[in-house]
Amino acid sequence: MKPITVLLCLLLCLPLCAGCWDMKEINELAIVNLGAADKDPETGKITAYYQVINPSSLSNRPGADKAAVYTFKFEDYSLGRFTKQTTTLMPRRLFMPHMQVLILSERYAKQGIEDMINYVEMSPDRRTNILFLVAESPVETILNSFSPLERMPGRYIRSLLDLSNNGYGFGTPEPIRVKNLVIGLYRKQAMVVPLIRYTSPRPADVTDRLEDVNIRKQSFLFAGGAVLLQGRMVGKIDFDEKEFYFILNKDVTSSLVTLRVGGGNVDVEADGIRVKRRFRAGGAEYRLRANLRIVNNEQSAAVTIRNMREVEQAFDRYFERKADALFRLGADKGWDLLGLQDHGVKNWQSAKVTFDMRSETSSVGNTNGPLRSEGRN
Incomplete structure (x- = not known):
């Protein structure tokens, strides 16, 4: 096709172009x-x-x-x-x-x-x-x-x-x-x-x-x-209940909690929380796994393998207790916060729902215990 013919075809198509008809100032x-x-x-x-x-x-x-x-x-x-x-x-x-x-x-x-x-x-x-x-x-x-x-x-x-x-x-x-x-x-x-x-x-x-x-x-x-x-x-x-709602529904994978271990407060960050759910007609089983990092340690003792296990156990108990409390709250109020009915659980308010948390400490910071001055026992 000759160049002049191509140019004429393009000129003929121009009126068909929408241009800026929908432009808004x-x-x-x-x-x-x-x-x-x-x-x-x-x-x-x-x-x-x-x-x-x-x-x-x-x-x-x-x-x-x-x-x-x-x-x-x-x-x-x-x-x-x-x-x-x-x-x-x-x-x-x-x-x-x-x-x-x-x-x-x-x-x-x-x-x-x-x-x-x-x-x-x-x-x-x-x-x-x-x-x-x-x-x-x-x-x-x-x-x-x-x-x-x-x-x-x-x-x-x-x-x-x-x-x-x-x-x-x-x-x-x-x-x-x-x-x-x-x-x-x-x-x-x-x-x-x-x-x-x-x-x-x-x-x-x-x-x-x-x-x-x-x-x-x-x-x-x-x-x-x-x-x-x-x-x-x-x-x-409240805020804590909202956090557990989203964790159990697999929308949030991190949490920061304060535990009482060894006579002092220990702030633990849980990251990569993994939730596996198994629903059946009579209830549901929740298996939760998490990696822990100690971000603040006010214990009197140094961090040891045994001490880390105590932190993990305290975290697991805390998490299981809070998760169960959220389910009980919803059951008492008539709010299916875990979506049990949508997964075929019958009589969900009286169903048996269990929570099993297993955590593992992956990081304790740069020291093996809190820093103290020489004059403090």
């Missing part, structure tokens, strides 16, 4: 970074919060607006009407694909979240990896507070969860996403999602933070987990 969009909702159990009225990024505040341009985000609040009885509601106050088009986190109030979660899951799933701009949290504090307080080190609360919350998931913390697995909640609707196993709390009854602005450097006084805090059963919040568990 950033100055025309209200980019939502964090979303939240509350529902009045008496009236059914839903309060929605959209935290929108202020692009000019993120630039280095002198005189730029200081607020990194703006929080818009709307009220209605139907989730599908909120997009229309935003046109009454937002001067830009609502844009949801960049939303990091979705927070629901505790009382909303207790009424059931199926309507919110369906709304997110049906949205053409939906993101199935939106992180889902339940707020123990009022959502308005959380959204209107200044977050440390991160100017946007949505990014701050996501960074906390991502760091824990990447091994910088213990007891927090891959964060719960909306797509995980969809799966949970069809299972009998209870789900545990992060429970967020604000440590002050009132929001903290930038001025408050400049006057007080104690971040914990006014900050976001993850405090245990909210237990959801087929889309409805039925209770709470």
Whole structure:
């Protein structure tokens, strides 16, 4: 084919190219970074919060607006009407694909979240990896507070969860996403999602933070987990119980515990926790294995082979006791935290569930015991 013929064919095809028809100007969009909702159990009225990024505040341009985000609040009885509601106050088009986190109030979660899951799933701009949290504090307080080190609360919350998931913390697995909640609707196993709390009854602005450097006084805090059963919040568990829930369900492989051995405290890090489960109609057997590392030792005696065995035995007893307590808690509350029903266990609340932990110390640090001054016995 001659070059001129090829060129003519390309020119004829140009009108058929889509080009940038779907391009969106950033100055025309209200980019939502964090979303939240509350529902009045008496009236059914839903309060929605959209935290929108202020692009000019993120630039280095002198005189730029200081607020990194703006929080818009709307009220209605139907989730599908909120997009229309935003046109009454937002001067830009609502844009949801960049939303990091979705927070629901505790009382909303207790009424059931199926309507919110369906709304997110049906949205053409939906993101199935939106992180889902339940707020123990009022959502308005959380959204209107200044977050440390991160100017946007949505990014701050996501960074906390991502760091824990990447091994910088213990007891927090891959964060719960909306797509995980969809799966949970069809299972009998209870789900545990992060429970967020604000440590002050009132929001903290930038001025408050400049006057007080104690971040914990006014900050976001993850405090245990909210237990959801087929889309409805039925209770709470504390941080330790949440950690064991994820370990026994093979979502977390590390733990840090403090044991009392040899008259002193011993902090032990368990890594590479392996869980093998065997289900049968009358119950289940859990075999757990872990590698231990002593990270802090306050015993009066030096670390010996015998002493390491004592640490391992103390850890095994502790782990078996905590695992059994979690199962008993769920059985008493009617929460199948281990998913026994989904694996064919009948009469699961009275089923026989056993836990067998075997650990092995692989590292004790650089010394064989705690360092002491010469004058101390």
